[in-house]
Amino acid sequence: MKKIFVINPGCTSTKVAVYEDEHAVWTSDGLHPQEEVDKYATEMEQYEYRKNFILKLLEEAGIPLEFDAVIGRGGLLKPLHGGVYAINEQMKQDLINAKHKHVCNLGSILADDIAQMCHCPAYMADPVVVDEFMTRARYTGLPFMKRESIFHALNAKAASRRYARSIGRKYEEMNLVVAHLGGGICVSAHHEGKVIDVNNALNGEGPIAPERAGTLPADQLVRLCFSGKHTQAEIMKMLAGNGGCQALLGMKDMKEISRRAEAGEEPFHEVLEAMLYTVSKQIGAMAVALWGKADAIILTGGIAYSKYCVEEIKKQVDFLAPVIVMPGEGEMESLAFNALGALNGELPVHEYR
Ligand SMILES: Nc1ncnc2c1ncn2[C@@H]1O[C@H](COP(=O)(O)OP(=O)(O)O)[C@@H](O)[C@H]1O
Numbered sequence: 001m002k003k004i005f006v007i008n009p010g011c012t013s014t015k016v017a018v019y020e021d022e023h024a025v026w027t028s029d030g031l032h033p034q035e036e037v038d039k040y041a042t043e044m045e046q047y048e049y050r051k052n053f054i055l056k057l058l059e060e061a062g063i064p065l066e067f068d069a070v071i072g073r074g075g076l077l078k079p080l081h082g083g084v085y086a087i088n089e090q091m092k093q094d095l096i097n098a099k100h101k102h103v104c105n106l107g108s109i110l111a112d113d114i115a116q117m118c119h120c121p122a123y124m125a126d127p128v129v130v131d132e133f134m135t136r137a138r139y140t141g142l143p144f145m146k147r148e149s150i151f152h153a154l155n156a157k158a159a160s161r162r163y164a165r166s167i168g169r170k171y172e173e174m175n176l177v178v179a180h181l182g183g184g185i186c187v188s189a190h191h192e193g194k195v196i197d198v199n200n201a202l203n204g205e206g207p208i209a210p211e212r213a214g215t216l217p218a219d220q221l222v223r224l225c226f227s228g229k230h231t232q233a234e235i236m237k238m239l240a241g242n243g244g245c246q247a248l249l250g251m252k253d254m255k256e257i258s259r260r261a262e263a264g265e266e267p268f269h270e271v272l273e274a275m276l277y278t279v280s281k282q283i284g285a286m287a288v289a290l291w292g293k294a295d296a297i298i299l300t301g302g303i304a305y306s307k308y309c310v311e312e313i314k315k316q317v318d319f320l321a322p323v324i325v326m327p328g329e330g331e332m333e334s335l336a337f338n339a340l341g342a343l344n345g346e347l348p349v350h351e352y353r
């Protein structure tokens, strides 16, 4: 029996879990009070805080630091193929110096720390930079600007595989549109096992999200940048962190927002309608990326728990393909399976260079 520790840092939580082979024997949602994380300007400054937070959770649960492997959610490295990677010094340095900032950059660093404490291997799998774009999806209208594949690869692929299995088909033989509806939102087009297009979930592309602005009118963004009123860091924070519902409603708790919208309370109702409209339009775009031949549209992530949100999206897109609802994210399970596969020699472990 292999004991695996899984670490998944998100903007509002550090989810952790202990697996014995494929069974979760302990999990924690690891929610952080917003005012705690708001104290830090960058994700790297949260390193000590998140590490101590994890060690305290383990201590309180009486779980000794005795694991066969530790696996963390992978961060904003250079574009990579999917799969399992051994965490090495080069990877940690690239994460510390990453051009894009997001707390998932801490996943591999924290995993390596804990692995060193229990003398076992450290891995990451299907990081947010999995890049399988078709060439035409990389283009913008400027030769020096290329689109980047940054999305919730782990959950989007795990949900796709789970759905394919449930209907007795292979992921590699299907066309799927997958909308991951979390604090950030991505809608990806999966063609025969490859994500050929997806909105950049982090920076200025795609739907309005609980804490992200999504696509903005470029001319207004340029004027804002040159207004002299904001630093670059402040504007980046408007795109991811303080954008979307956080900017429009002063909150990003989607349980609360959807409850108030459903009760007809304004501006919650109108803003949520607008957000879900942008999600639906992105689903339409990805269905076209699949030549209109999507086998299914999968709605996943925390917001897919909201029947109200799901119904609003369905009304707009169910003419395209059957809508399958898979609420929550299978990231912890998927990470554990990847580590188990690596330990058992069933999955190749790639070297990061
Ligand atoms: N029952 C629910 N109804 C509406 N939103 C929900 C519900 N449960 C969770 N959420 C929302 O889901 C989001 C978290 O989703 P998750 O997939 O864990 O993503 P992330 O890792 O990006 O935070 C939060 O915005 C949370 O408010």
Ligand SMILES: CCCC(=O)OP(=O)(O)O
Pocket (backbone or CB within 6 Å): 010, 011, 102, 104, 128, 150, 151, 152, 182, 183, 184, 185, 201, 202
């Ligand atoms: C795609 C980058 C990772 C990301 O956006 O994750 P969260 O939505 O969990 O913040």
